[in-house]
Amino acid sequence: DIQMTQSPSSLSASVGDRVTITCRASQGISNFLAWYQQKPGKVPNLLISAASTLQSGVPSRFSGSGSGTDFTLTISSLQPEDVATYYCQKYNSAPHAFGGGTKVEIK
Amino acid sequence: QVQLVESGGGVVQPGRSLRLSCAASGFTFSRYGMHWVRQAPGKGLEWVAFMSYDGSDQYYEASVRGRFTISRDNSKNTLHLQINSLRTEDTAVYYCAKGHSYGYQDYFDYWGQGTLVTVSS
Numbered sequence: 001d002i003q004m005t006q007s008p009s010s011l012s013a014s015v016g017d018r019v020t021i022t023c024r025a026s027q028g029i030s031n032f033l034a035w036y037q038q039k040p041g042k043v044p045n046l047l048i049s050a051a052s053t054l055q056s057g058v059p060s061r062f063s064g065s066g067s068g069t070d071f072t073l074t075i076s077s078l079q080p081e082d083v084a085t086y087y088c089q090k091y092n093s094a095p096h097a098f099g100g101g102t103k104v105e106i107k
Numbered sequence: 108q109v110q111l112v113e114s115g116g117g118v119v120q121p122g123r124s125l126r127l128s129c130a131a132s133g134f135t136f137s138r139y140g141m142h143w144v145r146q147a148p149g150k151g152l153e154w155v156a157f158m159s160y161d162g163s164d165q166y167y168e169a170s171v172r173g174r175f176t177i178s179r180d181n182s183k184n185t186l187h188l189q190i191n192s193l194r195t196e197d198t199a200v201y202y203c204a205k206g207h208s209y210g211y212q213d214y215f216d217y218w219g220q221g222t223l224v225t226v227s228s
Contacts, residue, residue: 034214094166096154
């Protein structure tokens, strides 16, 4: 099975900072990659599909890129409401594995 | 609007069985693939199972294959997860999630609030 590895597992940044989260697949998955945001105590929320397609209503400071095995989620200017854990997920085939998550905090 | 409401969780002894349900509304249930995802306390998300729009295809995460059975009743807009031979490591919040389309090459555009399963003697 294809494994999804996220890095870092946690980060602390200041408001306004540019934040980058990396997700690596153990084999190529084309662009079948989604990103979810899970705020503390809440249900996961879809941010990005097809590696780079921003979902309706998601702030434009979020962006995704990559294809094949290497992907990134970027927050261009970190805001207090972005405190959350972010997960990547492959969906080219079963199992639809998630990465281990990246916890983002404000410094 | 889309609503997914899980039920059936609770405290159960190891080795026993449980059946989770997910009641769907606000969309044409029979046209979309559906998934179960779980999250152990303080841990990350783990995909568990998928069923295609018409029930013809099912996939499972390796650790639950043979113990978990996903099913759906399109006439009642309901998704189920039968969990047998429960283990302590099955303790988690179980979410049902709606696929964006009918097949398995799909991401999840809506999630339920989850139902907590606690396996303990």
